[in-house]
Amino acid sequence: MKKFQFATIALALLTACSNSGGATGTRTAPTSANTVKVTVIYGSEKKDWLEPQVVKFNAARLKTVAGTTVVVEATAMGSVESADGILKGDLQPTVWSPASSIYIPVANLEWRKKNTSDLVDGKVNDLVLSPVVIAMWKPMAEALGWPAKQLGWADIARLSTAGKGWDTYGYPEWGAFKFGHTHPFFSNSGVTAMLAMAYAGSGKQRGLTLDDVANPATRKFVESVQSSVIHYGSSTGFFGDRMFDRGPSYLSAAVLYENLIVAQEDKRIKGQSAQLPVVAIYPQEGTFWANNPYAVLNAPWVTKDQRDGAAVFEKFLLDRPQQLAALEFGWRPADPAIGLSAPLDADHGVDTTQPKTVLEVPTADVIQATQSLWKTAKKPVDVTVVLDISGSMQGARIASARQSLQQFIGLLDDRDRLRVVLFSTTAKELSPLTALGPKRDELLRRVGGIIEGGDTRLFDTVLETYKALAKDGDPRNIRALVVLTDGEDNQSNPASKAELTRISDARGGEGGSSIKIFTIAYGTEAPTKALQEIAEPSGGKQYSSNPANIRSIYSEIATFF
Amino acid sequence: MRLRGSKTYIMKSQRLLFVGIIAVAALFVGGLLLVRNFVPGANPTVTVTLLYSTEKEDWLKSMVPQFEASSFGRVNGHPIKVEMKKLGSREVYLSVLNGEEKPDIISPASMLQIAILEDESRKKFGTPLVTVADRNLCKPVVSTPLVFVGWRERVDTLWPSGPGPDAWKKLQTAMMDQRGWSAFGKPEWGYLKFSHTNPLLSNSGFQAIVLMAYDQTRKTSGLSSADILANKDFQTWFQGMEGNITQFGSSTGDMMKEMVTYGPSRFDMLALYESVAIEQATNAKNRYGDLRVYYPPATLVSDHPFCVLNASWVNTEHRDAAISFTNYLLGRPAQEAALLNHGFRPTSREVPLDQAGSPFIKFADLGLKIGLPPEVQLPPGDVLSTLLDFWTRTTKN
Numbered sequence: 001m002k003k004f005q006f007a008t009i010a011l012a013l014l015t016a017c018s019n020s021g022g023a024t025g026t027r028t029a030p031t032s033a034n035t036v037k038v039t040v041i042y043g044s045e046k047k048d049w050l051e052p053q054v055v056k057f058n059a060a061r062l063k064t065v066a067g068t069t070v071v072v073e074a075t076a077m078g079s080v081e082s083a084d085g086i087l088k089g090d091l092q093p094t095v096w097s098p099a100s101s102i103y104i105p106v107a108n109l110e111w112r113k114k115n116t117s118d119l120v121d122g123k124v125n126d127l128v129l130s131p132v133v134i135a136m137w138k139p140m141a142e143a144l145g146w147p148a149k150q151l152g153w154a155d156i157a158r159l160s161t162a163g164k165g166w167d168t169y170g171y172p173e174w175g176a177f178k179f180g181h182t183h184p185f186f187s188n189s190g191v192t193a194m195l196a197m198a199y200a201g202s203g204k205q206r207g208l209t210l211d212d213v214a215n216p217a218t219r220k221f222v223e224s225v226q227s228s229v230i231h232y233g234s235s236t237g238f239f240g241d242r243m244f245d246r247g248p249s250y251l252s253a254a255v256l257y258e259n260l261i262v263a264q265e266d267k268r269i270k271g272q273s274a275q276l277p278v279v280a281i282y283p284q285e286g287t288f289w290a291n292n293p294y295a296v297l298n299a300p301w302v303t304k305d306q307r308d309g310a311a312v313f314e315k316f317l318l319d320r321p322q323q324l325a326a327l328e329f330g331w332r333p334a335d336p337a338i339g340l341s342a343p344l345d346a347d348h349g350v351d352t353t354q355p356k357t358v359l360e361v362p363t364a365d366v367i368q369a370t371q372s373l374w375k376t377a378k379k380p381v382d383v384t385v386v387l388d389i390s391g392s393m394q395g396a397r398i399a400s401a402r403q404s405l406q407q408f409i410g411l412l413d414d415r416d417r418l419r420v421v422l423f424s425t426t427a428k429e430l431s432p433l434t435a436l437g438p439k440r441d442e443l444l445r446r447v448g449g450i451i452e453g454g455d456t457r458l459f460d461t462v463l464e465t466y467k468a469l470a471k472d473g474d475p476r477n478i479r480a481l482v483v484l485t486d487g488e489d490n491q492s493n494p495a496s497k498a499e500l501t502r503i504s505d506a507r508g509g510e511g512g513s514s515i516k517i518f519t520i521a522y523g524t525e526a527p528t529k530a531l532q533e534i535a536e537p538s539g540g541k542q543y544s545s546n547p548a549n550i551r552s553i554y555s556e557i558a559t560f561f
Numbered sequence: 562m563r564l565r566g567s568k569t570y571i572m573k574s575q576r577l578l579f580v581g582i583i584a585v586a587a588l589f590v591g592g593l594l595l596v597r598n599f600v601p602g603a604n605p606t607v608t609v610t611l612l613y614s615t616e617k618e619d620w621l622k623s624m625v626p627q628f629e630a631s632s633f634g635r636v637n638g639h640p641i642k643v644e645m646k647k648l649g650s651r652e653v654y655l656s657v658l659n660g661e662e663k664p665d666i667i668s669p670a671s672m673l674q675i676a677i678l679e680d681e682s683r684k685k686f687g688t689p690l691v692t693v694a695d696r697n698l699c700k701p702v703v704s705t706p707l708v709f710v711g712w713r714e715r716v717d718t719l720w721p722s723g724p725g726p727d728a729w730k731k732l733q734t735a736m737m738d739q740r741g742w743s744a745f746g747k748p749e750w751g752y753l754k755f756s757h758t759n760p761l762l763s764n765s766g767f768q769a770i771v772l773m774a775y776d777q778t779r780k781t782s783g784l785s786s787a788d789i790l791a792n793k794d795f796q797t798w799f800q801g802m803e804g805n806i807t808q809f810g811s812s813t814g815d816m817m818k819e820m821v822t823y824g825p826s827r828f829d830m831l832a833l834y835e836s837v838a839i840e841q842a843t844n845a846k847n848r849y850g851d852l853r854v855y856y857p858p859a860t861l862v863s864d865h866p867f868c869v870l871n872a873s874w875v876n877t878e879h880r881d882a883a884i885s886f887t888n889y890l891l892g893r894p895a896q897e898a899a900l901l902n903h904g905f906r907p908t909s910r911e912v913p914l915d916q917a918g919s920p921f922i923k924f925a926d927l928g929l930k931i932g933l934p935p936e937v938q939l940p941p942g943d944v945l946s947t948l949l950d951f952w953t954r955t956t957k958n
Contacts (some may be wrong), residue, residue: 123811150749205741205751206807286751289823336821339847353849355826356750357742360807480886 011478017167038313038441041091043078043099043188044237045257046128046292049329050317057316060088066268072308078235079188083107086119092301095310096120099188099236099257099290102195105364121298123547126291127317128247128259128331130228130406131355132192133280135243135261136253138349141279143169152284153200155223156253160228166252174248178512179228181255182236183559184374189236192288193369197222200285206360213369222377229379231539234559240264240440247275250456250512250539257290258350262330265348282354289358291334311365375413381480381561382433382473383412384419384465388485388522391424393452397486397522405447408482408554412436416478419469420447423461424454425491433472457491458483458527462517462534463500469515470503478561479515480540482554486522497530504538516540518557520551602847606642609882613668614650614764615812616837617703617865620903621645626894633889636882643886649812650764654678663874666883667755668702670764670813670834670863677861677942683890691868698871698880701864701907702890703836706933707768708815708860710838711830713851718745719753719830724855729776732830733798736805750829752807757832758808758816759808760952761827765907766809768861770952771945773799775937782938786947796951803956815840824849834863835929839904839920842927859937865905 042050054074061069067151074470079087079098085091087110097451098104104120111119113227136146144159145168152397159177166174182190199205201221202212212218230251244267261280268271292316296302296310316322322375323333330348332340340352362370385405393401405420412418414437415487420430430450462483469477473479488496502518517538519531532542540560543553613621625643628634634641648656650669656662658681669675675691682690691699707718709724719735720728726890732755738744741752758766775781777795778788789795810816820828821844838854845852866888869880888897896907904920914931915922921929940948 122816126822131826284749286826289826332822334822336818336841336844336848342847356749358826359752360752393591 036309038309039093040074040091040095041096044235045074063555064308078186094306109364120295124293126334128326130257130259135256137248138277150284157224183232186234208362213430231560247404279349286357286359381478390456404550411558427461458489459496460492463496484520610664612664614670615814628889641882649762699868705834705836707859709855712825712855715829733802737801765813784940836904
């Protein structure tokens with residue numbers, strides 16, 4: 001099942017994050033004999049609120065009834081990827097707090113295949129609330145008729161398929177409509193976005209069935225929205241950052257949680273962000289809530305002490321001071337005694353009289369079918385992998401580079417198009433930009449036989465392959481260049497890097513739809529800074545890697561598409 | 562010099578002896594008291610355990626410390642400590658019947674559950690664990706009727722003239738209509754989201770389906786199993802209503818809290834207790850606005866009995882302590898607190914509903930009424946079981 005392929009990615013990602021000290025930090029506190037450690041894995045969108053609460057809680061040295069001091073260690077992670085990690089048993093937290101309860105029935109369904117009881121059972125309390133919304137730059141929302149007109153998924157689908165993009169609405173200067181949501185196999189908001197699209201496509205608001213998901217009309221609607229997606233991502237917090245850092249030329253709108261809009265507007269109002277105002281669109285067809293359930297797992301690795309400790313931490317989070325702190329970060333408190341006041345207001349882009357309605361959460365099998373629908377309805381990717389096979393790659397480096405590239409190929413769909421270019425003193429095309437399906441087995445075999453030797457002609461090769469992808473790639477597809485190198489360039493024209501940086505800048509004409517460059521600095525001799533300078537302006541990302549974590553890096557890159 | 566054998570000497574020595582005995586006795590008693598007060602375990606606490614239905618949680622949590630500190634809070638000189646556990650009303654009696662819980666007192670939402678436990682425990686053990694008719698050991702403490710609670714704009718759209726005699730019928734028709742609120746010109750409200758708690762878990766949901774059954778059979782008493790099993794019209798109607806509810810709550814208090822926490826997007830209207838609506842009235846105003854109580858054409862009242870169990874684990878001291886706790890809850894301070902702070906209707910006639918500070922005055926705009934609609938008769942246990950079984954077959958619970 002594809003899902004468990006993604007489970008592997010999830011675990012690899014966790015490793016990558018902990019190795020690289022990435023965005024998903026871990027909060028630890030010293031423990032001693034009379035303490036109990038409660039581990040919490042939580043959805044990344046509540047990191048800004050939760051992290052300071054963990055610090056405060058650990059400093060308070062609160063105790064269980066039995067007198068044991070509770071110490072909390074909390075890790076942020078995409079909600080779906082954490083579920084998959086827990087189901088495999090590789091992640092063993094005391095508490096799981098995904099972004100919403102939607103994925104709990106799926107987790108229970110999978111858990112029960114090997115266990116006699118549910119992973120999450122009994123009543124689970126919500127920590128904080130936020131509706132799933134479409135974040136859109138205010139001028140763009142106004143161009144669509146907001147706020148007089150309540151917008152929805154039908155508007156997004158219409159805009160996505162309008163050949164002229166924003167020109168259709170009299171704003172040619174804004175270019176194409178560029179949309180984004182997270183990867184539905186990693187993140188809760190990606191799942192909810194897909195469910196909302198499936199509901200909108202089937203014309204329903206409740207009772208979504210497997211037949212509805214399989215209906216060609218549903219697929220057509222989903223494909224319409226997906227056609228405007230610039231790329232996906234592993235977490236909602238990441239998407240929010242992308243949108244708010246890079247602005248309207250990069251993304252016109254994205255599926256986020258309301259609280260992220262409040263936080264961005266708060267920054268803008270305080271002069272910490274120069275972007276346009278952003279507003280929350282509450283889809284008129286209905287939406288879902290991120291309710292951030294606090295689930296103490298019914299798993300064999302959770303001890304009674306940890307269960308007691310988890311209850312102490314839960315009570316702390318639900319106490320008024322912590323709930324009031326959540327309000328400051330744009331969350332709607334779970335404590336009904338706390339009113340919905342500033343910053344939950346129009347000045348911060350949100351409307352607390354919304355949402356007017358919700359969509360019914362479908363059964364676990366329908367959720368899984370909707371995830372599968374995404375796999376076949378999403379935009380294909382045209383990707384070129386540029387692999388350094390210079391002499392310095394010998395030994396473990398080339399071996400793990402081969403294996404990780406094979407694994408990366410396994411993550412791509414048959415209809416995705418892949419080109420593989422090897423370079424040392426010169427560049428050689430191992431495989432042209434053609435659909436992966438018919439050539440998958442042959443390509444895997446050829447990759448397994450790659451050998452190293454020669455110098456490093458890095459930037460000339462990247463520039464050439466970038467230009468080739470710009471020429472041969474389909475601009476309707478997600479286009480990406482993945483570059484792996486382990487050494488300084490000693491063969492290229494010095495002007496190549498500057499040219500590459502100039503033409504690949506996502507602030508240019510195509511904005512967020514431009515080719516993304518992902519660079520992997522493999523080992524300590526790789527030109528990390530130079531690679532960063534070509535990756536980040538394109539909307540891609542630079543990674544520092546080694547033979548131990550290269551698989552997880554490739555996996556994270558795959559979450560973009 | 563005084564002689565030992567003199568009368569004066571004898572009298573004085575007797576007095577001294579008497580004073581000495583009194584002093585020693587006083588010292589003994591005083592010491593005993595000191596020991597009781599300051600030496601742990603010297604004056605053991607009598608712990609009373611209570612299993613109660615969730616909707617009373619806030620009231621009981623505020624009353625217990627006051628009771629323990631009051632003159633009621635002692636039995637045979639020992640301090641009483643109350644330990645409480647909340648469960649759904651059905652779980653309250655089932656857990657006792659199954660032996661999972663061994664409390665001294667149980668307090669489900671209604672005498673209905675006490676009647677079922679009396680019947681079931683008699684069958685199981687030969688002697689009932691509770692007796693409805695024993696007003697020494699089993700006393701209703703506060704009451705509240707089943708009502709509709711909804712967001713005013715939406716309920717007024719559904720029932721422009723209020724919930725008249727055809728309230729349930731109109732509601733069911735709207736629930737069945739796949740156009741949802743679009744049929745009322747309000748497409749932005751989505752599908753109609755009425756709900757109640759799961760009757761297998763919670764008394765208010767149980768009461769809601771009893772009211773539906775009575776309404777559809779056009780009765781207010783004498784509901785029979787045949788009314789449920791041999792009436793195709795009722796069955797179709799009931800399936801239309803319950804089959805279109807997308808989410809049943811597990812507890813009344815939590816469901817009301819959810820309505821207020823999430824606002825109208827989650828629920829348009831619920832059938833639950835007047836008291837929980839009152840309890841959340843202020844919160845609702847501060848979050849999503851105008852919430853209102855609507856009284857159904859006929860209702861059922863939950864009387865919240867406190868019943869001391871006739872069980873081997875309840876000894877005389879526990880029983881006396883439990884009775885003392887119940888009596889405290891029936892006293893004026895606790896009854897007033899139940900009304901003023903938690904929206905319950907007091908059992909004590911000394912506490913009027915229309916007194917100053919009463920929610921029936923304070924929250925008049927909530928639609929509260931002191932006078933109640935007619936009450937339907939509680940059906941016998943076998944009829945209730947038939948209805949529950951039918952509900953289980955009908956819904957996607």
